[in-house]
Amino acid sequence: MADIRICFIGDSFTQGTGDDTCLGWPGRVCAAAQTRGHAVTAYNLGIRRETTGDIRARWRAEVTPRLAAGVDGRIVFSFGANDATIENGQWRVPPDLSAENARAMIARALLSYPVLVVGPPPAPEPEKTARHAELAARYATVCNELGVPFLDVMEPIGSVTAWWDEVAAGDGIHPGAQGYAALAGLVDAWPAWRSWLP
């Protein structure tokens, strides 16, 4: 049986903030892979509040000891929501720089590992959702140019009632267990993911 080790690198939505089960979507999709007979080691490297700039500064140092030489290592990136937060009237990371950060990380990761990218979810505020959509489109372009599969979750998550119920009942940003299960379901049904773990 293959021994695949996956680093999930991102922000609070990757970490699973608000999920009472402490699985998040990475834990759920890897547990599902285990039930299909795969041996998967999941390293969840999501950090709350981090922008693409923050992630770019630390991802390589954290991946290196986890995906050591001889290991069948893979990387899943997911980021963007914190870049699109407005502070002092400006994006925390403007779209051009956000796309450049994404490109730099993905291109460098591809030198050593297979890579997948999952886009940011929508936000409760329409104008923030529009900023997430702008970033998702930028990341999709970057991924297309680099030949990396990109999963846009904006529309399918937008129609998940439980997501919004949980966001409203929670901290106003993050969903709970059902929302993360919905996100996991999208990833689990994604052909690119299934090509890693059939």
Added chain:
Amino acid sequence: MADIRICFIGDSFTQGTGDDTCLGWPGRVCAAAQTRGHAVTAYNLGIRRETTGDIRARWRAEVTPRLAAGVDGRIVFSFGANDATIENGQWRVPPDLSAENARAMIARALLSYPVLVVGPPPAPEPEKTARHAELAARYATVCNELGVPFLDVMEPIGSVTAWWDEVAAGDGIHPGAQGYAALAGLVDAWPAWRSWLP
């Protein structure tokens, strides 16, 4: 509601290797705390094959962005099993150095965060279990001198039948979901842990 963020720093037993649920014991004890009404962000920083020397080299860089200023951050260390592996006739990390690594990490962590330490589990081979027990005793002394709670799991895990059944059915080292649930049960019943998350 308090917003506690905990870094679990250690090796494969911290990561949860072999656990089909992808929770490990850190995920289980934090999910249990969530059901008691606590808001806990669990950062699982266990890495397979790592010794105390490996962990000492990277833990601060990984904790810093996760437990940023203003965050109610805590640290749980758990290590030792890889130090006690014999390679070329020698411990990967001899007991004196292993204890010194533990002391250095714990003392430094205490400057900034509350700290708990969980000892290594027993191994299938009696002579490796004896080496784990020697390290557990060393770590207990270090923790006692630094005023940090230490949980010795050697004997209680030794009597968990499911642990050994799963080790035998798995890779010969790691348990499965039931074994990790037993380890989580020990941590969850530990007064030092409950003082953080009643």
